[in-house]
Amino acid sequence: MLRFLLHRLLIVPLALSLRFGAAFEYYTFDGPGFPSCYNVSKVYNATSVDDMASAVKAAVQAGSRVRASGKGHSWYDTQCSDDWTVLIRTEDVHGIYNFSLPEGASSGSVVFDAGVTFFQLAEYLHNRGASVGYTLTNWNISFGGSIAMGAHRSSLREDSMVAAGALALDIIDGYGNIRHIERDNANDQWLAASTSLGLLGIIARIKLQIYPDTKVYAKQDILDESAVLNGDIYGMIAPYATANFWWWPYKKKFHHRYYDVVASDSTAQQGFQNTFSVTALEGNTARTLLDSGKYLATSNMLAEEVFFGIWSKPNFHEKTNNTEIKDWPVYGWNYDVLIGGLYPDQLPEWDYDLHGLTLELAFPVTMANKMLKRVRTLFDAELSEGTIMASTYRSGINIKFGKPYYDLLGQVTYNTSDGADWSKGAIMFDFPSYRPTIGDHKRFNEAFYPKLAQTLINEFPCRPHWTKNSRQVLTWAVKNLDLDHLRRFKAVREQFDPNGVYRSVVGEILGVY
Ligand SMILES: Cc1cc2nc3c(=O)[nH]c(=O)nc-3n(C[C@H](O)[C@H](O)[C@H](O)COP(=O)(O)OP(=O)(O)OC[C@H]3O[C@@H](n4cnc5c(N)ncnc54)[C@H](O)[C@@H]3O)c2cc1C
Ligand SMILES: *[C@@H]1O[C@H](CO)[C@@H](O)[C@H](O)[C@H]1NC(C)=O
Ligand SMILES: *[C@@H]1O[C@H](CO)[C@@H](O)[C@H](O)[C@H]1NC(C)=O
Ligand SMILES: *[C@@H]1O[C@H](CO)[C@@H](O)[C@H](O)[C@H]1NC(C)=O
Ligand SMILES: *[C@@H]1O[C@H](CO)[C@@H](O)[C@H](O)[C@H]1NC(C)=O
Ligand SMILES: *[C@@H]1O[C@H](CO)[C@@H](O)[C@H](O)[C@H]1NC(C)=O
Ligand SMILES: *[C@@H]1O[C@H](CO)[C@@H](O)[C@H](O)[C@H]1NC(C)=O
Numbered sequence: 001m002l003r004f005l006l007h008r009l010l011i012v013p014l015a016l017s018l019r020f021g022a023a024f025e026y027y028t029f030d031g032p033g034f035p036s037c038y039n040v041s042k043v044y045n046a047t048s049v050d051d052m053a054s055a056v057k058a059a060v061q062a063g064s065r066v067r068a069s070g071k072g073h074s075w076y077d078t079q080c081s082d083d084w085t086v087l088i089r090t091e092d093v094h095g096i097y098n099f100s101l102p103e104g105a106s107s108g109s110v111v112f113d114a115g116v117t118f119f120q121l122a123e124y125l126h127n128r129g130a131s132v133g134y135t136l137t138n139w140n141i142s143f144g145g146s147i148a149m150g151a152h153r154s155s156l157r158e159d160s161m162v163a164a165g166a167l168a169l170d171i172i173d174g175y176g177n178i179r180h181i182e183r184d185n186a187n188d189q190w191l192a193a194s195t196s197l198g199l200l201g202i203i204a205r206i207k208l209q210i211y212p213d214t215k216v217y218a219k220q221d222i223l224d225e226s227a228v229l230n231g232d233i234y235g236m237i238a239p240y241a242t243a244n245f246w247w248w249p250y251k252k253k254f255h256h257r258y259y260d261v262v263a264s265d266s267t268a269q270q271g272f273q274n275t276f277s278v279t280a281l282e283g284n285t286a287r288t289l290l291d292s293g294k295y296l297a298t299s300n301m302l303a304e305e306v307f308f309g310i311w312s313k314p315n316f317h318e319k320t321n322n323t324e325i326k327d328w329p330v331y332g333w334n335y336d337v338l339i340g341g342l343y344p345d346q347l348p349e350w351d352y353d354l355h356g357l358t359l360e361l362a363f364p365v366t367m368a369n370k371m372l373k374r375v376r377t378l379f380d381a382e383l384s385e386g387t388i389m390a391s392t393y394r395s396g397i398n399i400k401f402g403k404p405y406y407d408l409l410g411q412v413t414y415n416t417s418d419g420a421d422w423s424k425g426a427i428m429f430d431f432p433s434y435r436p437t438i439g440d441h442k443r444f445n446e447a448f449y450p451k452l453a454q455t456l457i458n459e460f461p462c463r464p465h466w467t468k469n470s471r472q473v474l475t476w477a478v479k480n481l482d483l484d485h486l487r488r489f490k491a492v493r494e495q496f497d498p499n500g501v502y503r504s505v506v507g508e509i510l511g512v513y
Contacts, residue, residue, distance in 0.1 A: 283352025
């Protein structure tokens with residue numbers, strides 16, 4: 001027995017390490033305990049596009065799979081397959097080239113490497129009087145990772161899928177060769193590359209549409225739940241450049257946030273938004289309260305009350321001197337107001353050990369009222385059993401929207417065989433919830449969350465966000481996807497990566513292998 005164990009412990013790992021080194025877990029932005037991949041043999045810090053291509057060739061030679069790694073801003077263990085994988089980090093591949101926005105033109109373009117983040121590009125563009133408009137996600141996230149996974153902001157009026165801003169992509173295929181592909185809706189290669197899930201290869205360079213920089217305002221109202229559930233939801237979102245709701249289910253309130261352009265010379269204010277940074281006191285207080293909410297509904301009710309109060313005030317500082325802005329509307333430069341970043345003296349909430357789980361599904365916006373009312377009946381059903389549910393996230397339940405954008409696997413595509421009307425756009429139900437740091441880490445009334453997901457997936461033609469759902473939710477959701485889109489995607493995947501070098505759990509669940 002002992003000899004057998006020694007054999008297992010010493011010989012086998014040695015054999016593996018000769019080929020790939022010992023495999024280890026890789027983590028999301030949340031850090032240890034939050035794996036994105038289980039079987040990583042190597043993390044390679046690439047320094048250029050050509051360097052990434054060579055690294056792919058070397059990994060293929062060694063018989064390993066490959067995935068790109070951006071900023072780790074995802075939630076679940078779905079980045080890789082469960083087989084040996086080399087991760088190629090794009091963080092140090094961040095050149096920006098060929099800026100072009102002629103005087104007086106309504107749009108232009110810029111080319112940059114995959115690892116460029118939203119705030120890096122925003123700073124570069126702002127210094128040259130330009131912005132990316134509304135095709136945004138968040139500050140410290142790479143464009144490569146966002147386009148790969150179909151990430152988006154919230155708008156029915158403007159394109160807000162990041163991919164919708166892309167004019168061309170350079171992709172390193174499964175042989176380590178760089179392929180250039182231009183926007184062309186008649187070409188399935190483009191329609192697959194537009195939301196590729198990283199399965200065609202590493203997005204290495206992006207040519208993106210840009211616009212003259214603008215100032216914008218941000219305004220927020222508080223609405224009763226019934227005003228939204230029974231209201232003209234489309235009419236409350238579509239007029240604005242970008243708009244969303246935050247739902248507070250225990251308080252039965254919504255925040256309605258909306259943004260639009262103002263003349264640049266109309267205001268001197270330079271508002272800078274913060275969605276994720278908190279002070280040490282706030283972070284530690286929230287963690288203590290939310291951990292007790294693992295067992296006590298009253299703690300979650302109190303947390304929702306406190307978060308609602310904080311979120312009612314502008315989450316903006318004046319950029320020039322970091323002072324709090326107290327009144328709506330807030331004005332400032334496009335990127336600073338729409339996204340912003342961290343305040344200089346604060347840290348993101350996860351640095352105080354505040355972590356979440358999430359779920360995001362997209363529905364035809366024509367079903368918005370029906371969907372939200374269905375969620376309400378599910379909350380009420382818990383209540384009738386004596387369990388009060390509350391939002392345990394600092395900004396409530398995020399309700400976003402998406403203008404239709406055609407590709408094969410995007411959340412807001414249309415013309416699908418489900419027969420649903422996606423032509424008016426989509427509403428996304430994005431439900432982050434606190435993951436306790438204590439005990440088994442299960443949430444308060446844990447069983448509610450899968451029940452909610454399964455009910456929505458079974459009753460509505462909804463589609464998953466590709467980095468905000470667990471393996472289980474993705475597996476349930478596949479039945480709602482268009483089989484013809486999946487077939488066409490698989491055909492392109494076989495052209496770019498016939499040997500499945502870039503295979504991931506998401507791709508496996510979709511059945512494109
Ligand atoms: C705080 C926070 C806020 C967020 N806000 C939004 C939001 O508003 N809207 C939204 O839609 N999403 C949002 N997200 C999700 C986020 O946009 C996606 O998870 C995105 O894929 C993360 O990009 P990343 O650079 O961090 O990549 P990673 O997390 O490192 O990778 C994500 C996936 O993309 C693949 N990938 C990364 N780079 C490339 C590349 N160059 N080529 C091919 N594949 C690649 C990886 O292999 C992996 O499968 C948010 C996430 C967090 C944590
Ligand atoms: C790669 O970069 C990361 C982040 O800067 C660093 O922590 C890591 O040590 C680097 N890896 C190597 C092998 O240099
Ligand atoms: C890692 O991948 C290898 C090769 O596919 C496999 O033999 C091994 O079981 C995997 N290990 C884990 C922890 O999944
Ligand atoms: C920049 O533009 C030049 C001229 O059109 C072109 O040759 C070059 O490839 C472009 N660079 C990138 C990184 O796209
Ligand atoms: C962005 O993320 C990196 C880790 O990838 C971190 O070191 C850095 O502090 C972050 N920057 C900001 C401004 O959040
Ligand atoms: C910060 O800047 C704003 C805008 O310029 C100004 O109105 C405000 O008085 C400043 N506050 C402090 C404390 O300097
Ligand atoms: C929508 O589907 C029809 C029938 O399959 C097809 O002819 C048409 O080109 C599709 N439209 C788009 C935008 O793909």
